[in-house]
Amino acid sequence: MSNRRDFMGMALGAFTGLGALGALYAAKRTWDPLPSVKAAGFTTIDVSKAPENVLITEVWRGKPIFILKQSKEMVEKAKNRPISNNSKFKDIDRLIKIGNDYYMVVVGLCTHLGCIPDYRPEKENFLCACHGGMYNSSSDVIKAPPPRGLDIPPFKIDGTKLVLGEEGPEYKKLLADGITLPV
Amino acid sequence: MAHFDENARPFSNKWLDERIGINTLKRVLSTEYWIPKNINFLWAMGMVLAATFGMLLISGIFLLMYYIPDTKQAFDSVNYTIMSQVGYGWLWRHIHGVGASVVFLIIYIHMFTGIYYGSYKRGRELIWLSGMLLFVVFSAEAFSGYMLPWGQMSYWAGMVITNLFSGGSLHANGLVEWIRGDYIPGQAYLGRFFMLHVLLLPLVIIGLIVFHFGTLRLPHVNNKDGEEFDFAAEAEKYKAGNKKESKVIPFNPVFLSKDVFVMGIYFIFFFYLVFYHFEFAMDPVNFDPANGLKTPTHIYPEWYFLWSYEILRPFPTDPGLIAFAFAQVIFFALPFLDRSPNVAPANRRGIFKFWFWALLVDMIILTFMGKVPPVQPWSNIGLVAAVTFIALWILLPIITKLEKKL
Known part of the structure; x- marks a missing residue:
């Protein structure tokens, strides 16, 4: 008698458990981003006409993308700036070379909590008004709380154009070297 | 088979008592639910909170009739339709906004009263824990509601708070995108927070309020001296007519009448804010429509x-x-x-x-x-x-x- 009850209890428990797992999976999938959201993830930008030290803001996946063409002096500084405590790389490594010019191309959201930092061309740095974080003109952190420099979006270089959302060899190298994290 | 009196008039007290035990219910939940005499107005904050939740629920029902959870229409449905087209729409919005802010003031008073008098130990642990759960769900309710007008503060508060879930160096972007249903707060995000705000979280809150009351019934409320006494013995004194000597009073009607008095004072203050000072609950930055490409110069949450x-x-x-x-x-x-x-x-x-x-x-x-x-x-x-x-x-x-x- 008791065995029969135990069996029925376990059978019922197992089937309801399975159903509950299935329902949980369906609920999880319902909260996933829609295919249309994922598909609209590519943006092409022509950077050839960008002026030096003027911040250009584009949009990719709804996020602001900062493009800053570096002047000769800025490139020199990025090459020579000592490696800071919170990064293992030279600032020049964070810049993207297109033709003969260097560009800072980053997601314009503070790596702390996602506010948009302000560029101050005269000081050649970014200030995030939310929690006071600062970045230099090659987007590395110069003042906490941000844990790392601004993230570099996946890109592919196509002549003087940048295709955001596609992973070119230059981007894969940045990822492999740990200079940026996947966005 | 239970006994049912054939002659009981339908819906009379006897008729109801035989069917749903109404006299037992009344006794256990109100006329013989004993409250110590040695308390002050701070003991009324629980019912003040229940009443404020009632105001939020009622005003919310009316707002729900015209609010549109669409990123293109939400801002105007609140700031144009509800505020200037719907008759007395402004009243519901101001009650809802002021209520959401004031409810936290009372929650904090209620919490610190409990901490001051030690009303969280020796049998009252579950009262404290269920109360803390209510605080957390109220916080989620306040946050999800703050998203709905889809202004600049809604958007950027949503951005910053959901980013907390990336866990810093854990860099759990996938989790953040899953919570948002998008790379940034967008339509999917607004839709799910709308659902949470108007259905799931209020249901949880109502369930938790019932549980919170339930945890209170056996340990009874604390008193100003933390004195432990025999509630049954004191109740006998009260029932025997020695109301002066007894240390307790019944919840209904004696304690409740004092509660209602405190609520009266409270609602004068509440409606003073609703009619004359609602602006403290309406951040000016949130009167700019959401813009994902422009962070307000200074982001801060609501005061609570x-x-x-x-x-x-x-x-x-x-x-x-x-x-x-x-x-x-x-x-x-x-x-x-x-x-x-x-x-x-x-x-x-x-x-x-x-x-x-x-x-x-x-x-x-x-x-x-x-x-x-x-x-x-x-x-x-x-x-x-x-x-x-x-x-x-x-x-x-x-x-x-x-x-x-x-």
């Missing part, structure tokens, strides 16, 4: 989240997140961190008195520092206050262990 926000802010990301998580959950542990057996008001409990006032003052300082921009000297004051907050909780078991038994 400022203290925990300020515990996050002065630290680097990872320690900040850990400190923030600590602040969110540490109040749950209060009944277990307080090692003293004394149930008594804080002013009779030695060092605990200073601990209580230090915590209250520290949280007020954190609240003010959370509002000002992150510049000196405010950042340093905020940092000291945040460290003090954590230190106070680490000290609590030690100072209460040393406390003399009263």
Whole structure:
């Protein structure tokens, strides 16, 4: 008698458990981003006409993308700036070379909590008004709380154009070297 | 087979009692639910909260009739349709906005009353824990509601708060995108927070309120001296007519009539705010429509989240997140961190008195520092206050262990 009850209890428990797992999976999938959201993830930008030290803001996946063409002096500084405590790389490594010019191309959201930092061309740095974080003109952190420099979006270089959302060899190298994290 | 009187008039007291035990219910839940006499107006805050929740529910129902959870229409449905087209729409919105803010003021008073009088231990642990759960769900309800007008503060508060779930260096972008249903707060995000705000979270809140009342029934409410007495014996005295000698009064009608008096005073204050000072609950920045390409110069949460926000802010990301998580959950542990057996008001409990006032003052300082921009000297004051907050909780078991038994 008791065995029969135990069996029925376990059978019922197992089937309801399975159903509950299935329902949980369906609920999880319902909260996933829609295919249309994922598909609209590519943006092409022509950077050839960008002026030096003027911040250009584009949009990719709804996020602001900062493009800053570096002047000769800025490139020199990025090459020579000592490696800071919170990064293992030279600032020049964070810049993207297109033709003969260097560009800072980053997601314009503070790596702390996602506010948009302000560029101050005269000081050649970014200030995030939310929690006071600062970045230099090659987007590395110069003042906490941000844990790392601004993230570099996946890109592919196509002549003087940048295709955001596609992973070119230059981007894969940045990822492999740990200079940026996947966005 | 239960006995049913054939002659009982339908819906008469007897008829109802035979079917749903109405007399037992009335006795257990109201006329013989005993409340100590030795209490003050602070003991009315529970019913004041219940009444405020009622105001939020009713005003919310009317707002729901015209609100549109669509990123293109939400802002106008609130700021144009409800505010200037719907007859008395402004009234519901102002009640809802003011209510959402004031409910937290009363929650904090209610919490600190409990802490001061030691109403969280010796049989009252579940009252405290269920109350803390209510606080957390109310916070989620307030946050999800804040998203709905889809203004600049809605959008950027949503961006910042959902980013907390990336866990700093864990870099869990997938989780953040899953919560949002998009790379950024968008339509999917607004839709799900709308659902949470108007259905799931209110259901959870109502269930938790019932549970919170339930946890109170057997241990009874505390009193001003933390005195333990035999409720059954005192109840017998009251029922025998010795109302003066008895230490208790029935919840209904005696205690409730005092509650209603306090509620009367409270609602004068409440409606003064609704009609004359609603602007304190309406951040001017949120009257700009959401724009994902422009952060407002200064982002801050509503006043009731400022203290925990300020515990996050002065630290680097990872320690900040850990400190923030600590602040969110540490109040749950209060009944277990307080090692003293004394149930008594804080002013009779030695060092605990200073601990209580230090915590209250520290949280007020954190609240003010959370509002000002992150510049000196405010950042340093905020940092000291945040460290003090954590230190106070680490000290609590030690100072209460040393406390003399009263």
